[in-house]
Amino acid sequence: MNSDPKLERIAKGNALALCATGTWTASFAPVLERMVADAEKLAGTPQSIFIDVSEVAKLDTFGAWLIERLRRSLTKGPVEAQIAGLSANYSSLVDEVRRVRATAVVDSSPITITGMLEQIGRAVAGVGGTIAGLVDMLGAVLAAWFRVLIHPRSFRLTSTVHHMEQVCWRAVPIIVLITFLIGCIIAQQGIFHFRRFGADIFVVDMLGVLVLREIGVLLVAIMVAGRSGSAYTAELGSMKMREEIDALRTMGFDPIEVLVLPRMMALVLALPILAFLGAMAALYGGGLVAWLYGGVEPEAFLLRLRDAISIDHFIVGIVKAPVMAAVIGIVACVEGLAVQGSAESLGQHTTASVVKGIFFVIVMDGVFAIFFASIGM
Amino acid sequence: MAGEAQRETSDPIIRVRDITVQFGATRVLDGLNLDVKRGEILGFVGPSGAGKSVLTRTIIGLVPKIAGSIEVFGVDLDASNTSQRRNVERRWGVLFQQGALFSSLTVRQNIQFPMREYLRVSQRLMDEITMAKLTMVGLKPEVAERFPSELSGGMIKRVALARALSLDPDLVFLDEPTSGLDPIGAGDFDDLVRTLQRTLGLTVFMVTHDLDSLYTACDRIAVLGNGKIIAAGSIADMQASQHPWLRQYFHGKRARAVMT
Numbered sequence: 001m002n003s004d005p006k007l008e009r010i011a012k013g014n015a016l017a018l019c020a021t022g023t024w025t026a027s028f029a030p031v032l033e034r035m036v037a038d039a040e041k042l043a044g045t046p047q048s049i050f051i052d053v054s055e056v057a058k059l060d061t062f063g064a065w066l067i068e069r070l071r072r073s074l075t076k077g078p079v080e081a082q083i084a085g086l087s088a089n090y091s092s093l094v095d096e097v098r099r100v101r102a103t104a105v106v107d108s109s110p111i112t113i114t115g116m117l118e119q120i121g122r123a124v125a126g127v128g129g130t131i132a133g134l135v136d137m138l139g140a141v142l143a144a145w146f147r148v149l150i151h152p153r154s155f156r157l158t159s160t161v162h163h164m165e166q167v168c169w170r171a172v173p174i175i176v177l178i179t180f181l182i183g184c185i186i187a188q189q190g191i192f193h194f195r196r197f198g199a200d201i202f203v204v205d206m207l208g209v210l211v212l213r214e215i216g217v218l219l220v221a222i223m224v225a226g227r228s229g230s231a232y233t234a235e236l237g238s239m240k241m242r243e244e245i246d247a248l249r250t251m252g253f254d255p256i257e258v259l260v261l262p263r264m265m266a267l268v269l270a271l272p273i274l275a276f277l278g279a280m281a282a283l284y285g286g287g288l289v290a291w292l293y294g295g296v297e298p299e300a301f302l303l304r305l306r307d308a309i310s311i312d313h314f315i316v317g318i319v320k321a322p323v324m325a326a327v328i329g330i331v332a333c334v335e336g337l338a339v340q341g342s343a344e345s346l347g348q349h350t351t352a353s354v355v356k357g358i359f360f361v362i363v364m365d366g367v368f369a370i371f372f373a374s375i376g377m
Numbered sequence: 378m379a380g381e382a383q384r385e386t387s388d389p390i391i392r393v394r395d396i397t398v399q400f401g402a403t404r405v406l407d408g409l410n411l412d413v414k415r416g417e418i419l420g421f422v423g424p425s426g427a428g429k430s431v432l433t434r435t436i437i438g439l440v441p442k443i444a445g446s447i448e449v450f451g452v453d454l455d456a457s458n459t460s461q462r463r464n465v466e467r468r469w470g471v472l473f474q475q476g477a478l479f480s481s482l483t484v485r486q487n488i489q490f491p492m493r494e495y496l497r498v499s500q501r502l503m504d505e506i507t508m509a510k511l512t513m514v515g516l517k518p519e520v521a522e523r524f525p526s527e528l529s530g531g532m533i534k535r536v537a538l539a540r541a542l543s544l545d546p547d548l549v550f551l552d553e554p555t556s557g558l559d560p561i562g563a564g565d566f567d568d569l570v571r572t573l574q575r576t577l578g579l580t581v582f583m584v585t586h587d588l589d590s591l592y593t594a595c596d597r598i599a600v601l602g603n604g605k606i607i608a609a610g611s612i613a614d615m616q617a618s619q620h621p622w623l624r625q626y627f628h629g630k631r632a633r634a635v636m637t
Contacts, residue, residue: 097509101518341527
């Protein structure tokens with residue numbers, strides 16, 4: 001049924017007819033556009049021009065618009081261009097496109113040096129906004145927490161338990177597995193390098209101090225930021241997109257109290273538990289490698305471990321966990337509630353949640369290191 | 378060629394035969410048959426949860442069926458290869474219930490998305506056609522640079538219709554196009570569908586709950602119940618039907634209000 005479209009120039013008396021034939025549809029649009037652009041050059045000629053469409057086999061919006069475009073550019077000349085031979089089937093379509101106002105589409109502004117500088121400036125200024133947002137959320141969560149202390153019945157226990165299951169119980173296998181492997185790797189590397197000095201047994205000191213003070217909690221916090229922080233942001237973000245948070249507000253509920261507080265509580269309780277389990281798994285893994293690869297008997301390992309570490313090392317590690325959990329939770333909730341209407345925005349904020357969460361966890365770790373060094377722990 | 382044209386006009390544009398769709402143990406569609414003729418506006422009604430959207434989604438291939446065949450434009454969708462299927466998909470447009478606009482693209486980019494993928498046309502022509510489509514669905518050109526989250530419910534439906542029409546399809550599926558619109562907006566939308574059907578020669582498959590739409594926009598009505606088509610025909614046939622649900626639907630309080 002489809003035949004190539006053509007636009008033939010036929011002189012009829014002293015008028016010029018542009019005879020359109022064939023299929024004027026979207027699939028032929030590139031050909032049509034070229035023909036129309038060619039024909040538009042006739043605009044200056046003194047002859048009167050009309051467009052004959054009686055032989056057009058098929059017409060759609062693309063074809064109709066191109067004919068209309070041709071008519072308009074020919075009309076700009078001294079003579080009015082007409083469309084002739086329009087069949088009843090297509091007349092309403094041509095009338096429809098005739099109503100279209102040709103508006104220039106604004107192009108998005110090109111990239112300039114000043115534009116890039118402006119973006120850098122905005123990003124730097126945005127850092128202040130981020131910190132203000134975090135402090136704001138911290139205040140809101142604490143206020144909600146005090147309200148709950150005064151009215152304990154308003155605490156959402158079911159929701160908190162549900163989130164505990166999600167962020168704590170379900171995270172145990174992967175956290176234990178990964179910390180176990182890291183413990184193995186630390187022990188193997190330690191033995192490999194210490195063996196040259198005949199100091200194999202000191203690998204136990206290194207493993208114990210490193211795992212309990214730093215690696216255990218830091219690694220677990222980073223994994224929780226990636227696993228649960230992103231989930232919080234995505235949950236709150238999609239609720240924001242679907243106006244669920246507005247719905248809560250109109251029913252007289254505080255979204256911070258209903259959504260954020262249970263999540264924060266769950267995370268603050270979960271992270272110390274996970275950090276403890278992680279540290280134990282890492283010590284176990286390290287001990288296993290020290291025995292199988294380094295030849296340190298389990299009894300010798302335990303004796304050495306008892307001498308090498310004190311309860312202080314454990315406390316230093318575990319005290320950091322709830323603080324890091326709070327940081328991850330606050331960052332995740334701030335980002336979640338900042339999501340705008342689009343899927344792209346949800347993705348950006350989920351990424352930002354994980355990146356900022358991990359960044360602040362490491363910053364907090366540094367602050368704690370300075371603090372514990374000054375109090376001599 | 379004349380014979381081919383003849384065949385095309387007499388054959389149904391959608392031919393659904395013995396379709397069965399099941400979710401778990403619940404059978405939603407049970408040996409359903411339906412024809413949609415070229416150039417008509419078919420209104421598709423039925424009680425909530427009867428499977429109207431399921432049938433639509435089955436025809437466009439989003440829901441798997443366990444038995445039956447579907448032919449669209451004379452192509453059996455199960456027997457077709459990828460390029461045949463692609464060709465069929467190019468010739469239909471779908472308006473989803475919630476609009477399903479791409480939220481990270483502007484209105485202009487949403488409408489141009491299918492053109493960019495399927496056609497090789499210049500940016501200038503795409504922009505002009507976008508403006509033409511926006512005018513056709515009754516929106517101002519200023520809307521083009523907005524994001525879907527900045528539009529009202531009625532505007533979203535119109536933009537979604539413009540996107541469904543962007544490749545000049547022969548067939549459009551409308552899933553509850555007037556739900557969530559005010560009565561005046563819904564009436565405008567019905568007129569719009571009618572006008573577009575006339576100008577573009579569309580075939581329209583419209584799932585609806587709106588009695589006004591049935592009276593003003595539809596040429597033919599099909600009623601779904603118990604997984605089958607229980608009646609199909611003109612609005613007069615529907616009113617004459619003795620089926621209990623149809624009697625309630627077309628002779629209830631709301632129906633009388635529409636008729637007067």
